[in-house]
Amino acid sequence: MGWMGPVADGQEHEGWVVPVFADGAQGPGASSARGVLVARGPDDGPCNGDRVRLTYRDGCTAEGVWSDGTVLPGDGIVHAYTSDEDGLEVVDQAEEWRPDAAVVGWVAGCTCGWRGTPWTRVPPELADPAVRRLATAGPWADLEAADENRVRQEWRRHIAGWQALEDVEVAAARQAAAARALDEAVRAAVAAGASWADIGRAAGMTGRSATERWSARG
Numbered sequence: 001m002g003w004m005g006p007v008a009d010g011q012e013h014e015g016w017v018v019p020v021f022a023d024g025a026q027g028p029g030a031s032s033a034r035g036v037l038v039a040r041g042p043d044d045g046p047c048n049g050d051r052v053r054l055t056y057r058d059g060c061t062a063e064g065v066w067s068d069g070t071v072l073p074g075d076g077i078v079h080a081y082t083s084d085e086d087g088l089e090v091v092d093q094a095e096e097w098r099p100d101a102a103v104v105g106w107v108a109g110c111t112c113g114w115r116g117t118p119w120t121r122v123p124p125e126l127a128d129p130a131v132r133r134l135a136t137a138g139p140w141a142d143l144e145a146a147d148e149n150r151v152r153q154e155w156r157r158h159i160a161g162w163q164a165l166e167d168v169e170v171a172a173a174r175q176a177a178a179a180r181a182l183d184e185a186v187r188a189a190v191a192a193g194a195s196w197a198d199i200g201r202a203a204g205m206t207g208r209s210a211t212e213r214w215s216a217r218g
Contacts, residue, residue: 002029003152005159011112015155017148018109019141020118021102026109036103036141038096049094054079055087063091103141106134108155116154119147186214 005013019027019036030037046052046066054062054071064073071079081088108116119132127135134147143151182203189199200210 003155005110005155006165013159014111015152015159016109017143017151018107018115019103020105020107021098022104025098026107027098027103029109031100031141032097034097035099036097038098040093040096044090044093046088046090047094047096049096050090051092051094053089053091054081055089057085066090100139100141106143106151108151108158110155110158114158116151116158119151183214186210190214 003015005015007013016029018029019031021027021038025038027036028039040047048067050066051063052066052071056062062071062073062077062079064071064079066072069081071081073079103121105118105120107118117132119134121141122128122133122135124135124137127133129147129150134143134150136142137144186199186203189202195207196211196215197207199214200207203210205213
């Protein structure tokens with residue numbers, strides 16, 4: 001489950017606990033009975049099990065499952081990939097799941113690409129949050145609530161500036177909406193025959209100021 005954050009300048013910030021593996025791979029936070037899902041980017045090269053499409057120089061194509069540098073289209077023909085001759089496109093990435101025990105630590109992550117400082121996974125008897133060592137209560141890789149909150153606090157510090165910007169945007173939108181509502185109310189009052197002195201008094205200003213602000217707007 002992610003932590004919903006601000007949206008500022010059209011950029012969304014959502015955080016989560018990112019599982020980390022010994023080879024540097026990370027998880028998107030999804031886990032199941034199969035273990036922990038490994039995150040892969042859209043531009044990552046093919047992995048065994050991916051569905052790929054080969055395009056030859058003559059324009060012909062072959063689509064199938066990637067397996068150790070070859071494409072298996074299912075018709076019994078093996079297509080070898082040669083990087084200087086063939087074009088290769090990953091059509092559909094295969095999911096890669098690893099066992100919970102393979103998780104060696106965690107890091108706070110954000111959808112903007114930011115990552116925090118890693119926390120190391122240790123046996124329960126060696127857990128010490130003060131030196132960034134955490135443990136799980138069982139064989140799974142999900143942190144207990146208290147430890148997840150520790151990771152989340154780092155993400156909160158990361159989004160503090162963005163949160164402040166979102167607050168400014170929200171306040172500005174409210175102010176603009178209030179100004180529009182006031183303009184509409186003034187037009188209604190003028191149409192009803194109210195004087196500028198009365199309108200100014202109701203709006204907390206002088207009649208002259210009210211006249212200067214609204215009379216030209218019709």
